[in-house]
Amino acid sequence: MKRFLSCFVLSVTLLLFAGCGGTGDDGGNGNKPEPPQPGQTEVTLRFNADSGWVIHKPTPTNINGVYRYGPCLLLDENGGIGMYTASPGNSYAEWDWGRYRYSADGGKTWGDEVVAVKPTPGQMDSVSTCDPGVFKMGDYYYAGYTSTYEAGGVSNAIFIARSKTPQGPFIEKWTGNGWSVYESRPAMVYDGDPTKFGIGEPSFVVKDNQIYMYYNWWDAEADGTTISQTRVALAEANNENWPATLQEHGVAFDKVYSDEDSSDIKYVEEHDMFIAVNTAKRFSKDSFIAFYESKDGLTFEHSTVIKKNIAQYCHNMGISGDEQGHIKAGDPIYIAYGYATGPNVWANWYTRMHKVTMTAVKPGTEDAQDGFSNSLKPDSEKKTHGGSAIETIHSREPALYLNLTDTTQKISLFSINNDYREEEITGSDKLEYTVQNEDILTVTAGGVIQPKKAGITYVKAVYGGNESAYALIRITVCDNPFTRAIASAGASNLSAINNGGTFATASIAAGNSDRWFGVEGKSAKITGAAIFPKYQGQGFPSVFDLQYRANGEWKDVPGMTGLRFVVNKASSVTPVVLRFSEPVTGDALRIVDKSNADMAFELGEFLPLTGDMAKTELSTLKSEYVLDLSEKPRAQIMLEAVWNIGFCQEYYGPQFVRYSDYDTSVIAIDGNGMATAKKAGETTVTLEFFGQKITCKVTVQ
Structure with a gap:
């Protein structure tokens, strides 16, 4: 009798602990998932996360250590985890790099960190390689990442790089028709509202000889309504040039919660099902994880959430899978994400990892975590990085310009180690x-540069024989006759740079009404100018003229008066380049401020273009734009210009691009190049850029 009573008491105690402790698969409220019945083919999945642990602690005093977010988690055949994250760049000319670390023990400890993917100077990804998503196919690991030419961080596109090792370096980039160390072009471009984020944060699954590339699309309707979607494109697997075969398949799903961010997608082999995960109510105390499911990988529906044990203020997450984006039966499952310590904390984030359990249940089974209130707050953790191992090396000036006569310019390089010391x-x-x-x-x-003739080339520097510790520098050698800097009264720190016809100045103070900067030298035919702001992301005077000097008299350059530039069109590594409608001949060129004399006039560099330096190769980002009267009625038609001076930029009207010769009954195009569908049909649009013309096709379905 005593033995029976003891067993009875023990059973009651276990039931009480299960009901109060919330340690089982019930989300903590006592509702256990109902398993599928024998013979049932359709299931839905439920997930529970353990309490997790910190794998990155920010170092607010050092820019290189402040965040690691948007993890891409690859399980290898040995059970190890390779993790790629978005992380700070060099803080001078490149915003974000993709870093890599490896854990052999389920994410508890991590090896040294390396920079896996970096921008290519002078190319369309020159400012950022953010949000890396990685998969393996054949002999290569492929990294898709987000980048833009816009200093405002908008109009993002998707780029692809590759490496034969998981840690990189992913230095070979997709060019549009092949792979190169010295060239990079988008694998997929954005043609929506140019003031919005655009596309990016790719995730990949390889299945049935196809590559599923998922990406996030942030745009706006004509009335300003936000569009937040995950879209999908398919490409041919086992094709070395697979980016050339990408075909868009439209919207995979619309986000159903407020403030959902980037989605990571995996294929669950055991249940023949695709799952998508992302954080919802990001950067809020009520943040959580949202799941979506799909049988075909093309159309998803919302399925479940994880709220218990998820940190408040979380954002940008990833879920583990193998190197083809599969979750195999029996594989451990991990999630990881960035999170802040409170509201209004930007770019100073922890990274947290959890082990996750997955359970199949009947569709319609009540979701135990729907009503759960998240309460996990950041805790104090020990240091998560350290050591003297080199992460990478870099140049603070990844794009250099010098004159043929300059034989003293030395390449300046810096190292960053695992203690974040530069x-x-x-x-x-x-x-x-x-x-x-x-x-x-x-x-x-x-490291001293010895110019031999005018032209553009790259220099690759490698430190200590470690290919991951590399820097790529783009060098433009100019045969420029303008070597002396000149300015109006009040200019400070005026100096020539590299004898290349460029100059730097702190400012001309407010209150001076006559304000200009320029360069002078021998008389020459001037065909254009490249203008850099003083600080990255800031513009020039809001209104200015360009003038040249001939026979001692200053004259306006035809068509170059009353110029305006949007601030986010300028960065310290991507200048505004102007081509004159007709060359002018003079011994000096200057930029004259016509804006507000109450503000300081600050300029970075100014380079007159002579000879063929202002010539361009033009193309549109897409050879054909396809609009849909109901699904996609608008598209931004952008022009890409590759300048002989070594810049690759995109332009849209009304300052530089004129749109004409299209059927106005099929589409309308506003001054900014936004095409709006009017009726089904086809038409051809002519784009004119400084007198040079190209065409593109627009189809309305």
């Missing part, structure tokens, strides 16, 4: 330089 590399014994085209220049063992 140090200038003073010795040359561990650096090796490779020059793309030695007909243009050579580099001495000490």
Whole structure:
């Protein structure tokens, strides 16, 4: 009798602990998921997360350590986890890099970190390689990432890089028709409202000889209503040039909660099902994880949530899978995300990882976590990084311009280690330089550039024989006759740079009504100008003229008066480049402020273009734009210009691009190049850029 009573008491105690502790699969409220019945083919999935642990602690005092978010988690055949994250760039010219770390013990400890994917100077990804999503196919690992030419961080596109090792470097980039170390073009472009985020944050699944590329689309309707979607495109697997085969398949799902962000997608082999995950109510105390499901990988429906044990203020997450984006039966499942310590905390984020359990239940089963209120707050954690191992090396000036006469310019490089310390590399014994085209220049063992003729080439520097510790520098050698800087009264710190016809100045103070900067030298035919702002992301005077000097008299350059630029069109590494409608001949060129004399006039660099430097190759981002009267009635038609001076930029009206010769009954195009569908049909649009013309096709369905 005593034995029976003891067993009875023990049973009651276990039931009480299960009901109060919330440690089972019931989400903490006592409602256990109902398993599918024998013979049932349709299931839905439920997920529960453990309490998790911190895998990155921010270091607010050092820009290199403040965040690691949007993890891409790859399980290898040994059970290890390779993690790619969005992380700070060099804080000078490149915003974000993709970093990589490896854990052999389920994410509890991590090896040294390396920078896996970085921008290519002078290309369309020159400011950022953010949000890496990685998969393996054949001999290569492929990294899709987000980047833009816009200093405002808008109009993002998707780029692809590849490497034969998971840690990189992912230095070979997709060019539009192949792979190159020195060129990069988008694999997919955005043609929506140019003031919005655009597309990016790709995720990949390889299945049935197809690559499913999922990406996030943030746009706006004509009335300003936000569009927040995850879309999908398909490409041919086992094709080395698979980005060329990408075909858009439209919207995979619309986000159902407020403030949902980037989605990560995996294929669950055991249940023949695709799942998508992302954070919802991001950066709020009520943030949680939302799940979507699909049988075909093309159309998803919302399925469940995880609220219990998820940190408040979370954002941008990933879920683990193998190197083809599959979750195999028996594989451990992990999620990880960035999170803040409170409201209004930006770019100073922890990263948290959880192990997750997955259960199949009948469709319609009540979701135990729907009503759960998230309460997990950040805790104090030990340091998560450390060591002297080099993450990467970089140049604070990844795009250099110098004159043929300058034989003293030295490449300046810095290292960043796993303690986030940045140090200038003073010795040359561990650096090796490779020059793309030695007909243009050579580099001495000490890193001094020796120009040989005008042109553009790249120099690759590798530190200590470690290919991951590399820097790529784009160098433009100019044969420029303008070598002296000139300015009106009040200019400070005026100086020529590299004898290349550029100059720098702090400012001309407010209150001076006559304000201009310029360069002078020998008389020459001037075909254009490149203008840099003083600070990244800031513009020039809101209104200005360009003038040249001939026979001692200043004259307006035809068509170059009353110029205006949107601030986010300018960055310290991507200038505004102007081509004159007709060349002018003079011994000086200047930029004259016509805006507000109550504000300081600050400029970074100013480079007159001579000879063929202002010539361009033009194309539209898409050879054909397809509109749909109901699903996609608008598209932004952008023009890409590749300048001989070495810049790759995109333009849209009304300042530089004129749109004409299209059927106005099929589409309407506003001054900013936004095409709106009017009726089904086809038409051809002519784009004119400084007198040069190209065409593109627009189809309305």
